[in-house]
Amino acid sequence: MGLIIKAISTKKELKEFIRFPDKLYAGNKLYVPAIHSNELFTLSFDKNPAFEFCRAKYWLAYNNGEIVGRIAGIINDRYNENHNIKFARFGWLDFVNDKKVLTLLLEEVSKWAISQNMEYLHGPLGFSSFDASGILIEGFDEMPTSFAHYNFPYYSKLIEELGYKKDVDWVEYYVKVPRYVPEKFKISTELIKKRYKLHSALLKNKKDILKYADDIFKLINEEYKDLYAFSQLSKKQIMALKKQFALFLRPEYISIVLNSTNEVVAFGITMPSLAKAQQKAKGKLFPFGFIHIMNALKKNNTVEALLIAVKMDYQNKGVNGIIFTDIMSAYIKNGITNFEATRELENNIKINNLWKKFEYRLHKQTRCYIKQL
Template sequence: MIQVLEVKTEKDIKEFIDFPFKIYKGDKNWVPPLKNDEKKMFSPHTNPELEFCDTQFWLAKDNGKTVGRIITMINHKYNEKVNKAYARFFKFESINVEGGEQLLLFAENWAREKRSTHIHGPLGFSNLDNQGLLIEGFEYLPSIASTYNKVFYKDIFDKLEYQKENDWIEFILYPEDCIDERILKLNETIKKRYNLIVNSFKKRKELQPFIPQVLEVLNQAFAELPYVIPFDEKTGSYYIEKYFSLLNPNLIKIITNKDGEAVAFIVGLPSLSRAMQKANGKLSPWGIYNIFRAINHPKVVDLALTAVLPQLQRQGVAAVLITELQKELIRYGVKEVETTGIFETNTQAVQTWKNFKHIQHKRRRCYVKEL
């Protein structure tokens, strides 16, 4: 008989973190997270989002053996923003269909007890977490910002009558090794028209003065997207600490106006998927070597974030960012770019790379169920 038990002890936390390492062992397309990063989720001292998220962590046990895990959550900031009473679930994993069903039914009951009208997910604490359930593209290696899961998970959601709420789609871009002169001239025209300056970087410390402005651009640019809540100083610092050391500053471009204020930015992240597989959740000397080798010598680049202030959207500024990044891709000899998830309804974002050869290769889904 399967029991769902709350994570309370250090042993429970370790079991929660280690569970996917067991069920995906030997899977060539699973990218392990760093265990130290995962552990930071559990404490308000290291995860400021617990201050506004009513969160509990659970393990499914069958005769003492862990067969699944899940996080249940009420994100109060999100509910206040959209004026709804939604619960969400996150980090859903199961060894089989039965365990998965029991976990989701348990999460639904938990949500009802919290007076939620709906439950949706997989959704994290913020839009910078790995969200959604992969339903297409299992044969492709995911980026560290994407997700990967068992194929049969979708069957569990279908059986329990969950509905599609939103889909993210992902693309592989194949940039050319030269840029059309017409595009370069158009970009110069756009920069002159709006008095824009493209800032490039060689060292991470050069990025530091821009961080508060970049967070503000991110908040404004993403404000109307589903599931997004603004980052404050605490939550912004949490994600900056998580990702800053993984950045290659050459792959970051920040556009400022004539007053030196950031109005747009793009973050290309060297693909760390293979390096993270070699690290296998631990920052051993070998793991660190492989990660920093991937950072400094990128062969594939993940398009992690692109943001433009609302008043400059649809004015060609995003295309300027892409072109400036492409110059660096050419310099590094990068032939493949992996996009992170884009809402399928966001046709404006897809148009940004219309000049690249590309394929849409993955689809992730956020499910919802009325309680």
């Protein structure tokens, strides 16, 4: 039969598509399996609300009947319309170390994109910024964060050999949590709160967090709109994300900053790292994966940054200091020693400079590629 590619047409094939990386990375101590049920939701046309404004097609590559690669083609019409461009995305890219396999996968997506009148192909990207993105180009000896995707070093080499160029890079920082909150942090935080009439929301439980959820997502849509590949979230997407992440939230690791009228003007959301728990779960929440996840939420020495945003009117006023004072206190109290900043654009100087106040190192870098069709 040789090397062939096939578009997915059945639920069985979609499940094989989802499970392929588990086989490709079997035995790799740094690979973190995605939760299969979450992947199935994201990739299902009848479940993921992103399909209100996205189109997609998925393929599997076979060599003599054995799966050797996978890829998704995605067109986010909302993103294209907002930026007046004709870009298609490729995502969920995994393949054996064979240039012929990668060539076949990318050529198939390119043909599909051209048939949809697209002019460029870029990726790896998902339907939204909440999906895993980028090819790892540095940090192959580091554990990925909970919602990132590990890949072998040969990925970037072969992609570049096929004429794909760097579009943007994301960087990740590993930060040591200090033994105590510096006194100058506490003093400056109180001054900033007083000067701008700000206060931190009292968060005792998940119900308290969800009370502010809609305002948080509104702020995300406002402040992230110009970020690379970001597409504003719809009401249905927001509902789905609230449901997806509610399980993982711990109030003490979240800071929500309010003004005098209790409007959300900034927030920082972090959570205990689930990477090792996901390895133990092997992509399955049940029957035992859920237990590993819950244990990691309760007992951990590492947290990951999920999201941070500050309303435009309050930027460059030291509001980030309030967020860090809030959550650092909780880290120290609960024995957290390590903080991982998840993927940030390399040119996002405001965010990147935050970590320079602490002991840190840049330990991972990922890349989004682009090619004209």
